[in-house]
Amino acid sequence: MFVRRVAVIGAGYVGLTSAACLASLGHQVVCADIDEKKVEQLRRAEVQIFEPGLPELVGEGIAAGRLEFVVGVRNAVRDAEVVFLCVPTPMGEGGAADLKAVEAAVAEMKDLLAPGTVVVNKSTVPVGTAARVLELLGRDDVFVASNPEFLREGSAVKDFMHPDRIVVGSDAQNAAERVSALYARLGAPTVLMDAASAELVKYSANCFLAMKLSYVNAMAELCERLGADIANVTEGMGFDQRIGQSFLQPGPGWGGSCLPKDTHALLQIAEAAGHDFELLTATINTNEKQSRLIIGKVANAVGGDLKGRKLGLLGLAFKAGTNDLRDSPALKIAKMLKAEGAELVAYDPAIPQAVEGVTGDVTVVDDVQQAAKDAEALVVLTEWPQFRSLDWAALAGTMAGQVVVDTRNLLDVDVLTRAGLTSHGVGR
Ligand SMILES: NC(=O)c1ccc[n+]([C@@H]2O[C@H](COP(=O)([O-])OP(=O)(O)OC[C@H]3O[C@@H](n4cnc5c(N)ncnc54)[C@H](O)[C@@H]3O)[C@@H](O)[C@H]2O)c1
Numbered sequence: 505m506f507v508r509r510v511a512v513i514g515a516g517y518v519g520l521t522s523a524a525c526l527a528s529l530g531h532q533v534v535c536a537d538i539d540e541k542k543v544e545q546l547r548r549a550e551v552q553i554f555e556p557g558l559p560e561l562v563g564e565g566i567a568a569g570r571l572e573f574v575v576g577v578r579n580a581v582r583d584a585e586v587v588f589l590c591v592p593t594p595m596g597e598g599g600a601a602d603l604k605a606v607e608a609a610v611a612e613m614k615d616l617l618a619p620g621t622v623v624v625n626k627s628t629v630p631v632g633t634a635a636r637v638l639e640l641l642g643r644d645d646v647f648v649a650s651n652p653e654f655l656r657e658g659s660a661v662k663d664f665m666h667p668d669r670i671v672v673g674s675d676a677q678n679a680a681e682r683v684s685a686l687y688a689r690l691g692a693p694t695v696l697m698d699a700a701s702a703e704l705v706k707y708s709a710n711c712f713l714a715m716k717l718s719y720v721n722a723m724a725e726l727c728e729r730l731g732a733d734i735a736n737v738t739e740g741m742g743f744d745q746r747i748g749q750s751f752l753q754p755g756p757g758w759g760g761s762c763l764p765k766d767t768h769a770l771l772q773i774a775e776a777a778g779h780d781f782e783l784l785t786a787t788i789n790t791n792e793k794q795s796r797l798i799i800g801k802v803a804n805a806v807g808g809d810l811k812g813r814k815l816g817l818l819g820l821a822f823k824a825g826t827n828d829l830r831d832s833p834a835l836k837i838a839k840m841l842k843a844e845g846a847e848l849v850a851y852d853p854a855i856p857q858a859v860e861g862v863t864g865d866v867t868v869v870d871d872v873q874q875a876a877k878d879a880e881a882l883v884v885l886t887e888w889p890q891f892r893s894l895d896w897a898a899l900a901g902t903m904a905g906q907v908v909v910d911t912r913n914l915l916d917v918d919v920l921t922r923a924g925l926t927s928h929g930v931g932r
């Protein structure tokens with residue numbers, strides 16, 4: 505079988521998933537992080553992020569002797585034939601991607617790489633980064649490729665092992681082929697291209713998804729004005745295979761660690777290239793408007809003024825199936841409600857306690873009854889499926905008001921009505 509020695513730099517959602525999955529495909533993987541505590545935990549197969557199947561895969565990789573964790577780039581790259589960069593590229597000044605972690609990792613590895621090594625950008629990076637990394641490496645005996653990752657949080661392992669496609673870009677064709685060969689066992693459609701195009705595919709895909717969601721949220725608002733139901737409209741649209749059924753669910757606005765930063769980054773990329781990307785600007789603005797619309801909905805639900813009103817929030821994570829709070833629409837809405845003077849108690853099944861510096865606008869409780877107690881309204885912000893089967897009659901009994909604002913259109917309206925609750929959804 506085709507086995508490669510692979511180094512993965514960064515043990516986060518993308519790095520750890522890639523490392524564990526590549527090991528399960530038979531490769532020999534060393535995964536490096538700068539966080540010593542994280543490395544210690546991973547050596548014991550303790551995974552702190554919420555990803556189905558990942559702890560098991562990490563344990564299996566370690567037990568099989570195919571997966572190792574080290575502190576620092578230099579301890580991972582010496583013997584590697586392929587080095588994956590999976591470090592953060594957060595939103596930097598003016599919205600552009602901040603490449604400091606990529607640059608730091610490259611600086612640390614440049615003199616240690618064996619001739620012929622392929623350095624692969626798996627982090628989401630602006631067009632031109634492959635060329636920039638090659639320049640920073642300052643060597644003519646190593647290669648650079650771009651291999652954007654499309655996994656979603658909450659289904660990272662499944663998405664990695666069953667990708668819709670694999671994209672590898674390099675200006676050295678042989679390097680792209682060597683990278684794509686690592687995934688051969690997945691049998692996924694594989695597209696090889698130049699590095700700049702591969703870098704742009706990632707932004708283009710994420711921004712398209714964001715645009716789709718902004719479109720749906722804008723359409724939901726129109727439905728409300730016209731007395732139509734967005735669920736019926738999207739169902740009718742989604743059967744058109746050119747549109748598709750997925751990513752049509754209206755909500756409190758899109759968030760998470762990727763779509764917000766990547767939309768801003770692409771806007772910066774376009775601006776720098778002299779292109780006024782109006783469609784993308786509208787996509788971002790529509791998302792901002794969505795949170796304001798939700799605040800208006802909650803205010804209306806409790807009679808207009810939010811000052812001093814006690815609200816129970818259901819959900820804090822940016823979507824169900826994860827405990828990631830980065831750029832969560834729920835937190836953004838909590839901040840806005842707080843600014844209007846509301847008192848907030850929040851329950852999220854994946855976030856049992858307050859997270860320092862992150863959940864400061866709310867009191868975090870670990871059972872739903874506490875969030876409902878004396879609340880004038882409950883606001884559903886994350887689409888956890890278990891919220892559907894809560895004992896709504898019991899919750900209604902402890903609430904001060906009898907209103908639910910369901911920003912995810914998650915709950916069964918008939919169940920709420922039978923429990924004596926008035927519900928307000930989005931787009932219906
Ligand atoms: N989270 C996702 O769903 C997802 C999906 C596809 C692509 N991406 C992209 O992948 C990249 C990584 O995202 P993530 O969510 O995995 O980030 P993360 O924050 O979960 O993990 C990044 C890890 O890199 C480590 N790190 C930082 N600097 C380092 C260095 N110099 N050397 C070694 N380790 C270092 C951090 O300690 C952290 O453990 C970003 O560019 C992101 O846009 C993310």
Ligand SMILES: O=c1ccn([C@@H]2O[C@H](COP(=O)(O)OP(=O)(O)O[C@H]3O[C@H](CO)[C@@H](O)[C@H](O)[C@H]3O)[C@@H](O)[C@H]2O)c(=O)[nH]1
Pocket residue numbers: 628653654655656657658710713717750751752753754755756757758759760761762763822823824833
């Ligand atoms: O019908 C939908 C689908 C999603 N969302 C929201 O959109 C945001 C993003 O959701 P999702 O795309 O599932 O989350 P991520 O895990 O951030 O994944 C996105 O970002 C990753 C990082 O770049 C990419 O790899 C993935 O392909 C891309 O889907 C979240 O706030 C969701 O609640 C909706 O409101 N309605």
